[in-house]
Amino acid sequence: MIKVQSLVKEFIQKDGTSFRAVDEVTFDASHNEIVCLLGVNGAGKTTTMRVLSTIFEPNSGKAEVEGYDVVAEADKVRENVGFLSGDTGLYQRLTPREFMTYFGRLYAVPEGMIERRIREMSEILDMDEFLDKKIEFLSSGMKQKVSIARSIIHNPPVMIFDEPTIGLDILTARNIVSFIRECRNQGKCVLFSTHIMREAERLADRIVMIHRGKVLKQGTLEAMREETKLQDLDDIFIYYINQANGELKVVANEF
Amino acid sequence: MNFKKAFVIYKKEMLELFRDKRTLFTTIILPVILYPLLFAGFGAIMTRQADVLEKRGATVAFQDSLTFRTPETLAIRDSIYEDLTKIEHFQIIPAPPTLNLLYQEGDIDAIVTIKDSLNVNQEPVFLVTIRYDGSGEKGLMVYHKLESSLLNTSQKISAQRLQALDIDQQIIKPMEIMPLDTSTTEKKMGNILGTILPYLMILLLITGASVVAADLVAGEKERQTLETLLVSSVSRSEIVLGKYLTIVTMAMVNVIINLVSISFSIQYLLSQSGLDMQGIQMPINSFLILLLAMIPLATLFAAILLSISTFSRNMKEARTYEQPIIIIAMLMGMISFLPTVEMNNVLALVPVINVALLFKVVLIGNYQLSHLLLTIGSTLVLDVIAIWITVKLFNTESVLFRTQEEGGKIKIKNKRTFFSPFYGIVYFCLALAALYYLGGKWQAANLVNGLIQSELIIILFPVLILLRLGKYKPAEILRLKKPKAKELAIIPFMAISASMIVSIIAQVINHFFPFPQEYIEAMSRIFTQDISFWEMFIVIALLPGICEEILFRGFLMRFFEQKNFWYPIFVTAILFALFHLDPFRFLPVLLLGILLGYITRRTGSIVNSMFFHIINNTLALVITTFSEQNWMRVFIQDGENLKYWLTIPAILIFILSLTIFNKITILEEV
Numbered sequence: 001m002i003k004v005q006s007l008v009k010e011f012i013q014k015d016g017t018s019f020r021a022v023d024e025v026t027f028d029a030s031h032n033e034i035v036c037l038l039g040v041n042g043a044g045k046t047t048t049m050r051v052l053s054t055i056f057e058p059n060s061g062k063a064e065v066e067g068y069d070v071v072a073e074a075d076k077v078r079e080n081v082g083f084l085s086g087d088t089g090l091y092q093r094l095t096p097r098e099f100m101t102y103f104g105r106l107y108a109v110p111e112g113m114i115e116r117r118i119r120e121m122s123e124i125l126d127m128d129e130f131l132d133k134k135i136e137f138l139s140s141g142m143k144q145k146v147s148i149a150r151s152i153i154h155n156p157p158v159m160i161f162d163e164p165t166i167g168l169d170i171l172t173a174r175n176i177v178s179f180i181r182e183c184r185n186q187g188k189c190v191l192f193s194t195h196i197m198r199e200a201e202r203l204a205d206r207i208v209m210i211h212r213g214k215v216l217k218q219g220t221l222e223a224m225r226e227e228t229k230l231q232d233l234d235d236i237f238i239y240y241i242n243q244a245n246g247e248l249k250v251v252a253n254e255f
Numbered sequence: 256m257n258f259k260k261a262f263v264i265y266k267k268e269m270l271e272l273f274r275d276k277r278t279l280f281t282t283i284i285l286p287v288i289l290y291p292l293l294f295a296g297f298g299a300i301m302t303r304q305a306d307v308l309e310k311r312g313a314t315v316a317f318q319d320s321l322t323f324r325t326p327e328t329l330a331i332r333d334s335i336y337e338d339l340t341k342i343e344h345f346q347i348i349p350a351p352p353t354l355n356l357l358y359q360e361g362d363i364d365a366i367v368t369i370k371d372s373l374n375v376n377q378e379p380v381f382l383v384t385i386r387y388d389g390s391g392e393k394g395l396m397v398y399h400k401l402e403s404s405l406l407n408t409s410q411k412i413s414a415q416r417l418q419a420l421d422i423d424q425q426i427i428k429p430m431e432i433m434p435l436d437t438s439t440t441e442k443k444m445g446n447i448l449g450t451i452l453p454y455l456m457i458l459l460l461i462t463g464a465s466v467v468a469a470d471l472v473a474g475e476k477e478r479q480t481l482e483t484l485l486v487s488s489v490s491r492s493e494i495v496l497g498k499y500l501t502i503v504t505m506a507m508v509n510v511i512i513n514l515v516s517i518s519f520s521i522q523y524l525l526s527q528s529g530l531d532m533q534g535i536q537m538p539i540n541s542f543l544i545l546l547l548a549m550i551p552l553a554t555l556f557a558a559i560l561l562s563i564s565t566f567s568r569n570m571k572e573a574r575t576y577e578q579p580i581i582i583i584a585m586l587m588g589m590i591s592f593l594p595t596v597e598m599n600n601v602l603a604l605v606p607v608i609n610v611a612l613l614f615k616v617v618l619i620g621n622y623q624l625s626h627l628l629l630t631i632g633s634t635l636v637l638d639v640i641a642i643w644i645t646v647k648l649f650n651t652e653s654v655l656f657r658t659q660e661e662g663g664k665i666k667i668k669n670k671r672t673f674f675s676p677f678y679g680i681v682y683f684c685l686a687l688a689a690l691y692y693l694g695g696k697w698q699a700a701n702l703v704n705g706l707i708q709s710e711l712i713i714i715l716f717p718v719l720i721l722l723r724l725g726k727y728k729p730a731e732i733l734r735l736k737k738p739k740a741k742e743l744a745i746i747p748f749m750a751i752s753a754s755m756i757v758s759i760i761a762q763v764i765n766h767f768f769p770f771p772q773e774y775i776e777a778m779s780r781i782f783t784q785d786i787s788f789w790e791m792f793i794v795i796a797l798l799p800g801i802c803e804e805i806l807f808r809g810f811l812m813r814f815f816e817q818k819n820f821w822y823p824i825f826v827t828a829i830l831f832a833l834f835h836l837d838p839f840r841f842l843p844v845l846l847l848g849i850l851l852g853y854i855t856r857r858t859g860s861i862v863n864s865m866f867f868h869i870i871n872n873t874l875a876l877v878i879t880t881f882s883e884q885n886w887m888r889v890f891i892q893d894g895e896n897l898k899y900w901l902t903i904p905a906i907l908i909f910i911l912s913l914t915i916f917n918k919i920t921i922l923e924e925v
Contacts, residue, residue, distance in 0.1 A: 011653070012653065053486040054485075054486065055482065055485050055486060055652070055655075055656075056652050057652070075488065075490070078486060078487060078488040078489075079488045081486065083482075083483070083486040085482065087479055088479060088480070088482065088483055089475075089478040089479035089480040089483070090480065091267075091271060091480060092478070093270075093271045093274040093275060094267070094270070094271060094274075098267075098270070102263065102267045103483075103487055105260070105263040106260055106263060106264070106484075106487045106488055106489045107487060107488045108257075108260070108488065134274075150483070154488070
């Protein structure tokens with residue numbers, strides 16, 4: 001599970017001023033659940049996820065993964081998180097098998113276990129025929145499968161997906177979407193970010209709307225629909241933005 | 256730190272590198288085929304060239320300008336001519352009328368002219384001139400052949416004359432000179448290798464390391480794989496260690512393969528040259544010691560290059576930043592070309608130079624263990640520092656993620672102003688070039704006038720003109736602000752104490768790296784000019800104090816003020832030190848520059864730093880001018896050096912005055 005409390009992350013900009021990318025963000029996610037961070041580009045989704053995956057240290061506030069603090073127990077957090085983003089690169093000169101073995105070893109998974117996991121995932125994701133071909137020769141769909149397998153090689157209880165479908169074609173994106181569902185069905189805690197409303201609508205059990213570093217609104221889609229009396233998530237999102245801006249102006253059906 | 260994980264990273268990086276055809280080619284295949292081809296080809300060409308030159312021969316004109324045409328002189332002339340015609344492949348022709356033209360056009364390679372006069376005994380003496388073109392191989396070869404033929408003739412004639420007088424020839428040979436070279440072939444070989452190999456090895460080491468280093472972190476950033484690595488269960492120091500070992504390994508592999516290839520090629524070359532091979536052994540032991548000494552250097556290069564790679568956004572940027580490091584390392588490696596620089600305990604502490612010099616002594620076969628240990632030890636210390644910096648960088652988010660949008664804010668690009676670092680550097684380079692070419696010329700013509708012209712025309716006026724053209728307010732840009740009285744009151748204390756400390760630092764540097772005599776003479780030339788103390792004050796203290804402060808702390812500082820408080824201070828101090836075009840004074844000037852910058856930024860007034868600068872320069876003037884006075888002998892010894900006990904009061908006064916200065920000044924708007 002994930003627990004984020006009053007999280008703040010600031011960056012020093014080139015002109016010397018600081019900029020709050022994440023501003024007092026609070027939310028949580030538990031097992032058996034898909035939580036979606038929804039927001040436009042630059043809202044602070046990626047920064048939040050990077051704090052959760054121990055790449056960034058927060059300026060203040062608290063973030064926990066499976067009860068481990070992301071700053072004090074970063075090692076434990078890394079062991080418990082699988083991280084995947086849409087633009088993750090792969091080592092071109094390795095084969096998928098070598099690639100997965102490499103990360104398995106970095107996660108200190110026992111050798112026999114690594115082999116078993118590779119076999120299992122190869123079956124699930126249908127990777128048998130290219131398991132020993134160099135990654136540079138694989139199609140983007142195949143590469144995406146390798147990335148997925150890599151993110152789960154250590155069988156973590158928490159999965160974080162940062163804009164997982166960005167830049168992918170429909171067929172490849174569908175692999176990811178079904179993989180995210182599969183993770184929840186296995187009882188994992190899943191956090192994913194997107195700026196595509198349709199994706200959030202289809203996948204999320206709960207939605208956390210983020211805008212300019214702050215949480216606009218969080219809850220289930222149904223609850224939001226009820227509150228706003230709007231059906232479309234696009235409209236709901238704009239409704240909350242306008243509300244936050246202090247202008248209760250509903251821009252519905254504008255297009 | 257889990258070494259097993261670092262090793263997992265190391266193994267994977269090595270695997271990837273060896274699957275890369277380019278790396279494989281440059282580190283292994285290229286050296287294996289390059290040297291044999293290069294050496295064999297070069298050797299063949301050399302011998303061929305020499306052969307061709309000999310065989311092609313030359314055309315020599317023989318010019319007879321005799322005045323006394325007695326039978327005797329004519330006989331000598333004929334014997335000279337006859338001997339000349341005996342030179343193989345040479346064609347001796349009588350001087351044609353168009354002699355000079357033919358010579359100029361290269362149809363004739365040399366002209367032998369014989370003239371004569373009478374000596375005291377009324378005997379004819381011959382004067383033989385050889386006109387030849389000494390700029391080329393051929394001209395020299397022709398000259399040497401002609402000379403030896405003429406000497407031969409000369410000896411024959413003197414032998415005849417002695418015989419005529421019935422004198423034994425041995426009488427005019429009181430001694431014979433026989434050179435006996437005691438150097439062993441190994442030593443000779445060592446000397447030749449000692450000059451080339453260090454340079455080559457250092458070059459190979461750093462280029463080998465740089466290719467790999469750029470790929471390992473900057474490359475991962477570029478290919479977007481770094482994030483995956485960072486989120487996995489491996490610590491930053493494990494990543495650094497794994498990648499660092501990879502660079503060291505690849506650099507050493509590169510060097511070893513090159514060394515082996517070179518040594519085989521040299522052996523082949525020697526066997527081809529038909530030399531006596533009995534005595535010539537490749538110094539295998541020496542090579543092993545060298546490899547041992549190369550390891551710390553490889554680790555140092557690896558650590559420096561890795562930190563550059565970590566700092567860079569992408570591979571292209573990494574390669575750009577690597578360039579100056581490679582050039583500096585190359586220049587330091589070139590020290591082995593200098594015959595006079597020898598290894599000592601101080602130079603053994605200077606990175607790269609120590610290895611270059613160690614190479615030399617090891618190959619000649621007389622190295623000291625202390626030098627070897629000092630070299631390895633000092634390099635390892637620097638190495639640890641560089642690794643520490645890399646790990647630090649790896650833990651700095653802003654460095655690791657310089658590629659991504661910082662915080663996702665949509666950046667509105669600032670309007671490009673004139674005062675950006677780029678233009679600052681451009682301006683500095685122009686000023687430096689002007690000083691070097693114009694200022695040098697002016698000062699050579701007339702030292703005092705040249706110094707005044709340099710300060711005004713090169714340093715001061717362009718700044719004022721540019722500010723005028725740009726419609727800037729000079730007083731505001733240059734910080735020409737009235738200083739506070741209390742600031743002016745404390746500055747003399749800071750200036751005098753700081754100047755003394757810096758002078759003593761310069762003395763210490765001088766102690767280890769003695770200034771060349773010409774340098775001291777050049778530096779003191781200004782003090783031997785026939786001008787009064789006050790004129791000297793204007794040239795040495797007042798003008799530089801005002802003009803240089805306006806350029807550096809006033810003008811150039813403005814180009815670098817985007818970042819924090821210290822950044823512009825350090826950058827201008829470095830530029831200020833470079834501007835003095837003097838490696839011996841780099842460190843002292845740098846320290847003064849930092850202090851001057853600090854005073855300016857702290858008080859917001861350039862007048863304070865001008866005051867400091869003037870006092871500093873005046874002090875040097877006073878010490879030199881009054882060094883003979885009795886009252887000065889308390890402070891100085893042997894004419895110019897400050898006594899070392901001055902360090903303690905100087906440091907005390909400096910700390911005290913700096914503390915007061917910090918108290919009475921508030922931080923300038925940043």
